[in-house]
Amino acid sequence: MPAYQPTADQFRAFRDDPHDGPIAQVNLLKFRVKAEYAAEHPLHGADEPGSAAYARYVDAFGVAAAEVGGTCLLHGTTERYFIGRGDWDAVLVMHFPNRSAFIETLNHPDYQAMHQHRDAGLLCQELITTRPTDG
Numbered sequence: 001m002p003a004y005q006p007t008a009d010q011f012r013a014f015r016d017d018p019h020d021g022p023i024a025q026v027n028l029l030k031f032r033v034k035a036e037y038a039a040e041h042p043l044h045g046a047d048e049p050g051s052a053a054y055a056r057y058v059d060a061f062g063v064a065a066a067e068v069g070g071t072c073l074l075h076g077t078t079e080r081y082f083i084g085r086g087d088w089d090a091v092l093v094m095h096f097p098n099r100s101a102f103i104e105t106l107n108h109p110d111y112q113a114m115h116q117h118r119d120a121g122l123l124c125q126e127l128i129t130t131r132p133t134d135g
Contacts, residue, residue, distance in 0.1 A: 004124055019131050020098055024073065027092040028126040029054065035120040043120070051077075051089065053121030058092060060114035061105065068101040070094060099129075 006014070032050030037043045043053070062072045074093040078086075096102045105111070 003126070004122070006127070014099060014129060015103060017099060022132060023096050023099055023102065024130045025092075025094045025096070025102070026128040026130065027094070028086070028088040028128075029090040029092060030087065030123045030125065031089045031121055032123045037116065037120040041116060041120070050121035050123065053117045054090075055117075055121075057114050057117035057121065060110065060117070064108040064110060064114070065094060065096070065101075065105045067108070068104045069097040070101055070105060 031054055035043065035046065035048050035050050035053035037046070037053070058072070058075055062070075065071065071094070072092070073095050074091060077090045078088055094102075096105075108114075
C-alpha cells in the first residue's frame with residue numbers, strides 16, 4: 001500500500017541491515033494535483049503542479065547525495081504501463097555506495113529546507129531498496 005514515510009520498524013530494518021555495499025532505491029511516485037506548501041512558505045498559493053515542487057526536491061537531494069557518493073540514475077515520468085495497471089506518475093532511481101551514505105543524506109544540513117518541496121509535491125510513494133545480486 002502506498003505510503004508517505006517509512007515506519008519506524010522499516011527504518012530500523014534498513015539501518016540495521018548488515019549489507020555494507022552499494023544499494024539502489026526505486027521510488028514510485030504519485031504527485032499532488034497542485035503543490036501544497038505550508039502557509040508560511042513563499043510558494044504557498046502558487047498555482048503549480050505537485051510535480052514541479054517535487055522536482056525542486058530532487059534537484060536539491062541530488063546535490064546532497066552527491067556529497068556522499070550518491071547519484072540519480074533516473075528521474076522520469078511514467079509513459080505507460082506495459083505490464084500491470086499501476087497509478088504512479090514518475091519513477092526516481094537513486095544509487096548510494098552504502099546505506100550509511102543514504103542516511104547521511106537524510107541528515108544533511110539542508111534536508112529540512114529541501115524536504116518542504118517533497119511535502120508540497122508528493123501525495124504518496126513506494127520506495128524499494130535493492131542490492132546487487134551475485135552471479
